[in-house]
Amino acid sequence: MNGRVRPIELLFNLEHPDTLSFITEVDDNNIDALEMTEDEEEPTDEEADASEDELQKRFDKMTFVVGTRKLEQLPQWVKVSEVFTGKNDNNYFLRRAGITSLDDPRAEIYTQRLNRLKDIRKYIYRMDVLERTLSYDEFTEIFVRVNSLGAKLRSSDLALAQITAKWRGSLKVFQAFQSDCTKDGFELDLGLHLKNLVAHVTGQSRFLTVASLTPDALKAGWDDGCRGMEFAINFLRSNASITSPALLASPFLLISLGYYGAQRSYKLSADEAQGLRRWVLLANAKGRYSRGSSETLLDQDLKILRDGGGFQELLDRLRTQVGRLDVTPDEQEGRNQRSALFKTMFLAFKAAGARDWRSNLVIALGHVGNAHQLQFHHIFPKAVLKSSVTSRETDDIANLAFISGKANRKISTKEPALYFPEVRVANGEQPFESQCIPTKPDVLTVERYKAFLAERRRLIAERLNEFLQTH
8 A cells, every 4th residue: 555565553542432444544644735844943841742642532432543653552442454364362461451350440441452353353244245246347246236335435436437347458558648747747636547538428527427428429428528638728727827636626617617618619719728727726715616516516507508508608707606706805814725725826926926935936836845845834933922812823835835845944033124124135026026025124023914914815816806807
């Protein structure tokens, strides 16, 4: 799994709550939505301890966890493999857990739990052997029906099984195109490509129709879908300056955009291309496919295009959904780095010429080298704010800017009033103006932090509305 060579060791928590739960993988490398890292302030000893305590409390509520060296050292966690081999009896695990007498109330509880764990080996699994006379299509239909119950597979997994049953060798075709898109900077889930295929065959995005599609229809839909996806990727990169799916609120935007191009045989006038760009940016900023039922919203837009509508009708539908197309200061409040507006902030700041405060490289997701890799920097560092405001207020997008890791580390935990003059001496006002950062001294103190947020939200709203052409 994930290139892992060594065996996966599961740990069992003797102190688990009565409700069974488990963590399938310990995530040591959380990747932010924008494919950039958060500012790297060195945590204090208290912060580090608090973080570890919170993580340990989370583990203590689990029954099974993928093993880590640290957990393996704790007495209440036992290796499942050691229990199953039978080399050690229950007394071994009880002694390891610190139980020296059977009078200890934990002894009976732990013994019962160990015995229940061992009983897993006695579980009888049902096996249905299908007759050789069944066709591949019949086998796939049974597979889909069986996997529609219990621990469900994703709908795209079931659709893939049905499609590959009808169209032999298609998986390699799908994966080859997926690889080509990845090389072009758009690494997308295979399920999205399948949904794109279905959209181009049926004019809607749901997989329920897959069973009724013929191999010829699937092949034609795939070819149409590939051309649509290529158009969508090229339009995003060239016309909207969106160079990565990390800048999309939802990858569904690729499907509707590609379908738009296909409906017009990829012939757009200058005015239509400009209008389509406006819809793409607004739909992305407002999180068109991130609200409510994503597939329902996507199908609404596909129907508009199928019925001959264009960007204006798409804008009207978006306005019906979100109420207004312009961005307000209040709309930004409480948003963090995962929000659609944060991605649009990056696009708008880049268009305004935002550069790194140290190297003067234009901000971009693709910079190579740790020194130049883009980070989202807390203008008021966390360490400065930790005793004054909530973590949600600290992580508000109005407190975030885009700079390199090297510049970020140099700033460290300095207050804005201390490091702004250094930035100004080196680069003038451009770093602040391009990222809508207020610089008046009366809002650069911790006591005036909320006033700083309010002023920056106002400036950001003005910039985004200009960028999105909302008026």
